[in-house]
Amino acid sequence: MKPSASPVLYHIYLRSFFDSDGDGVGDLQGVIAKLDYLQWLGVDGILLSPVFESPLSDFGYDITNLRGLNPEYGDMATFVRLVKEAKSRGLAVMLDFVANHTSTQHPWFLESCKGANAAKADWYVWAPARADGTPPNNWLTIFGESAWRWHPTRGEYYLHNTLSNQPDLNYRNPDVIRELLKSVRFWLDTGVDGLRLDSVNLFLHDDRLRNNPPRHLGWQDEARSDPYRYQSQRYNISRPENIHLLKQLRVIADGYDSKKWLLGSLSDPSPYAVIDRYTSEGDALDAANVFESLSLCCNVSQVGEQLSAFSSAVHPGIGCWSMGNHDIARTVSRWQDANNQPEAAKLLLTMLLSLQGVISLYQGEELGLPEASVPPAQRRDLFGKQVIANYVGRDGCRTPMPWQSDAPNLGFSEGSPWLPADQNHVRYAVDQQQKEGASVLHFTRNMLRWRKTYPALEHGSCRVLAFNASLMVLERHFTSPEGSQTLIIALNASNQDATIRLNLPASATSVPVPHMKAGEPSPSGALLLAPWQVWVGELHTP
Template identity: 45%
Template sequence: MAQASRYVGPQGADWWRGAVIYQIYPRSFMDSRGDGIGDLQGVIDQLDYIASLNVDAIWLSPFFTSPMKDFGYDISDYRDVDPMFGSLDDFDRLVEAAHARGLRVTIDQVLSHSSDQHAWFSESRASRDNPKADWYVWADARADGSPPTNWQSVFGGSSWQWDTRRCQYYLHNFLASQPDLNFHNPAVIEAILGEVRFWLERGVDGFRLDAVNFCTHGKLEDNPPREDLAEGFLGVRPDNPYGFQHHLHDKTQPDNLIFLEKLRALLDEYPGTTSVGEVGDDDSLRVMAEYTQGGKRLHMAYSFDLLGERHDPAFLQHTLTEMERRIADGWPCWALGNHDVVRLATRWQAADNPAALRLYMAFLLTQRGSVCLYQGEELGLPEAQLSFEQLVDPAGITFWPAYKGRDGCRTPHPWVANARYAGFSSATPWLPVPVEHANLAVDRQDDDPASLLNAYRAFLAFRRGLPALVKGDVRYHSLQGEVMRFERRYQGERLLVALNFAATPCEVAAPASAEPLADAPPLVNGRWQNGTLTLPAYGIAIARCSEDNPWDA
């Protein structure tokens, strides 16, 4: 196949630094065919809406051929589109249409594991001596017949599954139908890089790499127990045995860096492409730094550190300053929501607090790093409350009722408030559309100047015109009560940012020379005057300031 033309935008090859990437969950974005499931044509039909947000790129969650046991994160053919989403021709048209609107296209790549229906696994499990026998992680039982190690699956139970064809166990860090590929085999790495190259040749601009620190495993030794059962990757909680261990041997291994360097070398053959890795680890900030430093591995990485329930300014500032301390020349990517966690409006208790949602938006979009924005955040969608009978997520079904799974953040995007199924489809959707979501539909917010949707549009347009917010360095100052204060600097410009996380107004000292930005949207509502900054409840303030005016406590 001839290489597709590479999109060249005004930002240049490092467009990804400070980019805002809009995550689309295709099953739930827009159904163009009337079968209750979103598809690629539906994405094409709504590209003008996405462009109106003033984002820089889209990220498409998996649309590859799959038995859908984990809704596309179990791939049986890396090089084709599942018929429920359309065809390769639809994908090519999507890339062309997105590029025509100045939007780059990044796609999910699930590299650490495949579906058990992939042809590679079918061959691997057939015998112990076939050409792909060592393409997955196989091991003999212990003397008593138990699994080779005590490793636990993220989705519950042992991460080893017995296979009667080979009379061995195979490793699966997620569902038993998602066997782990053996990245210690050079042939596997070459094959995976070939799958990535296939999409590069089709003109994609980058990849979001699912569970990228799971690609390699270590010695087949038991993981030690842990005493603290803290919340972590994929909402892992004390009711899930996965959280009972320190995961020393089953993920985040040094050999993974070798693979990432090979992947980066491939991407460097296609200037202007990028990568953002999902990192789930006890010390995820360390891994984010290690995976992005030196320009030889990933371009960006993000973790689950800001995807939990805690959101007080002390916690947020500690997370950000710790990242800055570690990352050196690496580059973070931040997200407050995605397809794996409870929606932001519910998780951070702001479903009925538009001012707080504006503050959280400004917090995310003023940090150093790139941003992933999950579909529906711009509408302020709360978590959908579903009954057990409505669940389809295997994690939710396994851990109910302590954990209700990921379906509540994956329900269809509401487009038209008074239309059936909020305009998502003409047929019964694969997940229900809550009334609360229909009331927040795009058409209802579109023409309302005070809506959260238009606040996102305005702030993202404003941010685009401020290189210091997009690519600048950051320096954090001490908290003043519940006010977070920091500055961004780029090519001689210094911006001061203050965010009031309190439900009450406050005043803090400010440099007398702080100059409010005349083109700031109304949501930037702090008042800089005579050495004092006045902030309303959940207030946002940004100003220019000369280098020789310190911002002291």
């Protein structure tokens, strides 16, 4: 990966990116076929969704072989060729690496289920029922269900912090740790530039299986729809000993001649304190992201609160920021007042690309792609049906990438795709937007290049100066032996004109932003911003 402290990764949801063989499922060869597009776009690398062997009940997060590829996606020779071809174009390759749990169909789990004397009896977290037959303790999954599932053959409960078909591995067992380290080495040896560790704060649990205490008062109203929030997750997640396992992974990553990145994804009631522990010392993760942060935000106030909380808690670690992903509704459809407008898409991309840290750009965001409508009979996401009432699932952000407006399935596949291509995406197709100089696609490409011209954006610190329901002001600052640079970024994420008052020195000058027209501050510092517009100024020091 490039030496920037703020690389931009293009997050590929492999099943829906590009199908090279007509079976309706995106594949590794399909990624190879589109590497020129990604190079043209100007990202620093790609982040691949899980590629491992899996029964696909959770589309790759339920794994049966952490060192084997799902044959739908391709073979190892194709994967190695993808890494080589990407690097020849200056693109890094990162893998979404699922190590906290496996599928219940994994051979390890099938062996572990046989009983306490089985060869892999303690490779998973097992515990007997309490005297009344209920689960060992009160731990809940992040979905509000009991984190324990009874297994009749074993005659015990097993722990699952996520879905019940994804049992947690027991990282208090040295044999399990050795298998994890072997798997990490296996993939880093293929030439990938690093791993994104899924559920990175769930690897270890309290060895005494103590009950979680109730949370402080004030959460009851919110917990009516989310019982997980009744508890203080003291014993089941983010255990202090978790850092020791991450340090072992860091030692492996640092043993390679070229830089290997370790990113983390986590969920915790106090997420930024956890990120601080995992990133600030330089001996565990390079950066981490939080699902509950920007990906769930719908207005600037929420973004400002998250960024302020991050900067207060994390010193000097960096975040991994994204506005969208394969688990949440498309940003321009989710965002307050955006209404899928191209100008809103451009402003939201500008806000994301103005942040410090690793940036994850989810496929289709460069097109301003809105949430797709998937007919009930064609929905594939069981998660939505099982966990959340009246939730249509995550299919709407996972539909095929629209490559060609006049081709079957919008150019994604010559066969019947695993999810239908939304015909409302015709006007967002890559081929259409490449013809239009003012498109969201060209805007994204220009912004990625513009961003690299300013050291403050590539390497500098980030501070939130002010925000309200629709306005935000950021400061990016960088100091080097050659000098310093400070940028002030003011954004209006609303459908209304807005005036913001900036306290700027007389030496401040406006910085042109590609395809964005903004006024100049008045002598009093008042700046009028049109809807979905940004103004950038540079402060000059003697």
